[in-house]
Amino acid sequence: MESVHVRVAELLSQMGFEEDLKQDILQTGRPLKIIQGQSLIEPGMKAAEMPLVVSGVLRVMREEDSGRELLLYDLEGGDACAMSISCCLGNQLSSFKAVAEEDTWLWMVPMSQIDHWLARYQSFRKFIFDAYHNRFDEMLSTVDSIAFMNMDERLMKYLLDKKQSTGSYIIHKTHEQIAQELNTSRVVVSRLLKKLERQEKIELHRNRIEVL
Structure with missing residues (x-):
């Protein structure tokens, strides 16, 4: 457990977060381990936390009623799920599925803190906007591969x-x-x-x- 806290602290330092923000994230968040094949988020769920990937890989997919799935993107160490942020801030139910590609450690950050951190810390705003931008680019790549490959x-x-x-x-x-x-x-x-x-x-x- 201690090693997870150390790894999270290292990731937060690499992101350029202010010391006060780092301590807030460490104090308000919690570690969560999900094993390979286990779901973190299912369609129709309402999440109250933002997952930050510490180690491992989280696979984010869309799922049809028939059970067929379409891979949108993978989240690796240091990545945050922009879709979960969007759902929580918009008070919406999830329309996607997130599954562990391998045994994965997450740092679960309460959504109740996100607005405060966005307003107070420029580094956190940049982190969230970058997460949106990167995930959007990856979803465009998925669309392009379907349409043109x-x-x-x-x-x-x-x-x-x-x-x-x-x-x-x-x-x-x-x-x-x-x-x-x-x-x-x-x-x-x-x-x-x-x-x-x-x-x-x-x-x-x-x-x-x-x-x-």
Whole structure:
């Protein structure tokens, strides 16, 4: 637990926050660990806290009534979820889903403090605006990939994005899981993965993929 507090303090220092703000965040927030595959936020929920990713990866998705999912973006260490901020400040229910890609530590900050910090600290305003800007750019990238990329290009981009977010060339995903996140069928994903393997861009193993 102590190591989480130390890591949060380091992240806050890297963000350039004022000392008073750092102490407020440390004193009012709380650590939360979610295991791989566990949901933090589900559609229809009303959250009272903003998650700040300390370590691990949080996957943010849209989910249809049928259960099909579309990956919007990943959150890594030091990232905040702009969509949760928007929902809370607007007093709205969540329209998205956030799931741990791997075991993930979060620092949960009470939304009741956000307005005060936005009004008082320029560094916090910049952090929130940057979070909105970065998440918006990532969602535009998702839209562009759907609109302008072939499925094999989307799949390769997905694999490279996962490699970057997890810091590992090994991606622990089944073909069915990838298909759900790309909003396509397992058969299509399996066929395209075989094609990428023949092109020596990846190696396929049981329930994992190695990016070459």
